[in-house]
Amino acid sequence: MIEIRNLKKSFDGRTVLHGIDATFETGKTNLIIGQSGSGKTVLMKSLVGLIQPDSGEILFDGRNLPTMTSEQISDLRKEIGMLFQGSALFDSETVLGNVLFPLMMFTDKSHEEQMERALFCLERVKLTGAEKKYPSEISGGMQKRVAIARAIALNPRYLFCDEPNSGLDPRTSIVIDELLSDITHEYGITTVINTHDMNSVLGIGENIIFIKDGYREWVGDMTQIYNTGNEALNDFVFATRLFKQVRDYVATHESRTPQR
Amino acid sequence: MGLISSLATFGRYCLFIKRVFSVPDRWAVYGRRTVTEISKLGIDSIPLVLIISVFIGAVITIQMQLNIASPLIPAYSVGLATRDIVLLEFANSILCLILAGKVGSNIASEIGTMRVTEQIDALEIMGINSANYLVLPKITAFVLFMPVLVVLSIATALVGGYLVALVTDLISVNRYVYGLQALFQEWYVWYGLIKSLFFAYIIASISSFYGYYAHGGALDVGRASTNAVVSSSVYILLFDVILTKLLLQ
Numbered sequence: 001m002i003e004i005r006n007l008k009k010s011f012d013g014r015t016v017l018h019g020i021d022a023t024f025e026t027g028k029t030n031l032i033i034g035q036s037g038s039g040k041t042v043l044m045k046s047l048v049g050l051i052q053p054d055s056g057e058i059l060f061d062g063r064n065l066p067t068m069t070s071e072q073i074s075d076l077r078k079e080i081g082m083l084f085q086g087s088a089l090f091d092s093e094t095v096l097g098n099v100l101f102p103l104m105m106f107t108d109k110s111h112e113e114q115m116e117r118a119l120f121c122l123e124r125v126k127l128t129g130a131e132k133k134y135p136s137e138i139s140g141g142m143q144k145r146v147a148i149a150r151a152i153a154l155n156p157r158y159l160f161c162d163e164p165n166s167g168l169d170p171r172t173s174i175v176i177d178e179l180l181s182d183i184t185h186e187y188g189i190t191t192v193i194n195t196h197d198m199n200s201v202l203g204i205g206e207n208i209i210f211i212k213d214g215y216r217e218w219v220g221d222m223t224q225i226y227n228t229g230n231e232a233l234n235d236f237v238f239a240t241r242l243f244k245q246v247r248d249y250v251a252t253h254e255s256r257t258p259q260r
Numbered sequence: 261m262g263l264i265s266s267l268a269t270f271g272r273y274c275l276f277i278k279r280v281f282s283v284p285d286r287w288a289v290y291g292r293r294t295v296t297e298i299s300k301l302g303i304d305s306i307p308l309v310l311i312i313s314v315f316i317g318a319v320i321t322i323q324m325q326l327n328i329a330s331p332l333i334p335a336y337s338v339g340l341a342t343r344d345i346v347l348l349e350f351a352n353s354i355l356c357l358i359l360a361g362k363v364g365s366n367i368a369s370e371i372g373t374m375r376v377t378e379q380i381d382a383l384e385i386m387g388i389n390s391a392n393y394l395v396l397p398k399i400t401a402f403v404l405f406m407p408v409l410v411v412l413s414i415a416t417a418l419v420g421g422y423l424v425a426l427v428t429d430l431i432s433v434n435r436y437v438y439g440l441q442a443l444f445q446e447w448y449v450w451y452g453l454i455k456s457l458f459f460a461y462i463i464a465s466i467s468s469f470y471g472y473y474a475h476g477g478a479l480d481v482g483r484a485s486t487n488a489v490v491s492s493s494v495y496i497l498l499f500d501v502i503l504t505k506l507l508l509q
Binding site for chain 2 (some may be wrong): 049050073074075078080084085088089091092099101102104105106111160197232250
């Protein structure tokens, strides 16, 4: 579990995070949502230690990130997997090389064992057969899946995903969402996903934190989101006609369903 | 304001170098990466070094002959002057200025692209010292291989002069070869090699620094690459003066 308490961050006198409180639960897909510029990327980068917050606590199962020494942060990061918006695969390595990379750097396993684990991870993301290809030779969706395979290679306790569906077509987005959700439940990972993809919000949002102008505006799950009275959240999630129709359909459907 | 900015950049460079020169996470990986970098930065530079050296050697020989042609100066002076110019300045300083363009821009753009595509962030989040992982093999490889490039450059430049003597009637081959051997000072070779080690370090470390702190997009990577080449060149020239004063006086 990851807990955030009163997290604040400013840049050049402009406050981006105004004392955020949140809990990201283990074995669940935790989503951070919000408009561009709302502070969710800063929150995500603070969570993984790429940005030092001005004040507040970030507790990884009780271990407070902002007060850790660099060695402790280095150790913690070995428990973290991260999926970047642009995949951030190493161009000079093949697909297999990318997945093998963390295993080579952080395990004392034999080469055969490392290969076995890497191939298992690639199989898990349904990329068997693409081992020898380079990132530039595969599609954006495949790159995301390689990045997921790399992120889970060391059996992380925490998985962070920064806009995993960015630049992907709707069908591939659903595949990535399902994969992240399955992996989270299968391995009991604390997964935190930063997104503004409404399909993800309504499809895999087990714990959703809505950020607006640097404040935590709303917390709930994908079922509660349909009935929320929060105007800002409604405007954000149901901004398009399609999603408004979905909400209306769900509301009508629920009202017709006999209460037990 | 400019002074404060320069000091801040220098301070940042020092902190960067401190991170670069820490103990590698995995020696085997470091070794493999160093070998790869020797191939990429060193061996891949050999064709450029050979082409430039042979032509410059030829040009120096022609210009020497045309400019010092006098009954008071012995004809073998052309070979001697060509040799000393190549040993003292061309095969180390000028060659490194050229390599600052090729290798420096290569390093800065590679690391800069890794920065803007979040590959460096990915390394950091894995708990890897990215500066050490990416930069130390480059510095080691280039410093180790630079003497090879210098020796190749010396040999090829002298061959360039030899070809001029062979195919033109400006100077006879015998006099050119005699000039190459006359009044030879071994220290000049060591002087050139020592200078080249400093220059190799300057090119690799400064270019890596600019690439590592690139941010933004393609334009910023290009800017970082340009800054890397300009700064490396200026520092090569500065250290050329300092090292010449220290080593030759």
